[in-house]
Amino acid sequence: MTDGPENDAPATPASEAAPAKSGTASANPPLPAPPVPTVERAETLNTNDLHDLCDAAEAAIIDGGGFGWLKPPPRHTLEAYWKGVMLIPERMLFVARLDGVIAGSCQIQKPPRNNEAQGFACNLTTNFLAPWSRGHGLARQLVEIAERNARDAGFRILNLDVRETQRAAIRLYETLGYSKFGEHPFYAFANDRYVRGYFYFKELIPLRPAATPSESLT
């Protein structure tokens, strides 16, 4: 991998570079390269990835955004959870990495095979990032790769739900074009109170004709 900031700097021949004074630090030490965010579909998890995923999940749970868990479960329960996800045919797991280390994930949950009437729709669930990896665009990339895979698998609608307190997630989904269609006043129970839930959907392929200008004014 190349070092970004050093590569962006104008090249200076060594003979023209100012001589470093002995015993003094350089005035402008090179900045460290920014971390590299990547996302992928995970069809297997090696031991390192499994441990990184458990670490990331624990950090997100402690921070208060742990896909249902209010406090971290024992490590063997978390490991069993992720191993189970890999075994369920109705689940697709997507992982986010910062400099190669798994920092979070999300899943597509397909409908059970008996549910033919809703076979065109799937759910986006368990979307989280460890707090140390936030703000690098990973969540947006995760949702986008999940959407692509869901569309490629033939799904036309993606549903999701979120607690009203998860402001960053709500902003993310709304900027990605999700439409809110409902609220549940007793969606979750955390910190001794009920928390409202918001329900969203997105058309992965357009199902309704776009509104004409006159329709959109009514």
Ligand SMILES: CC(C)(COP(=O)(O)OP(=O)(O)OC[C@H]1O[C@@H](n2cnc3c(N)ncnc32)[C@H](O)[C@@H]1OP(=O)(O)O)[C@@H](O)C(=O)NCCC(=O)NCCS
């Ligand atoms: C939601 C979450 C995954 C976002 O992670 P992230 O790394 O900050 O996301 P990104 O860097 O990709 O940012 C994507 C968008 O999220 C929104 N966002 C991120 N942080 C935000 C904040 N503090 N306030 C408001 N919006 C925010 C913005 O719309 C942002 O887009 P922008 O950078 O173009 O403005 C992360 O905050 C998280 O894990 N939260 C706890 C778990 C959770 O709420 N999961 C959702 C359950 S459905």
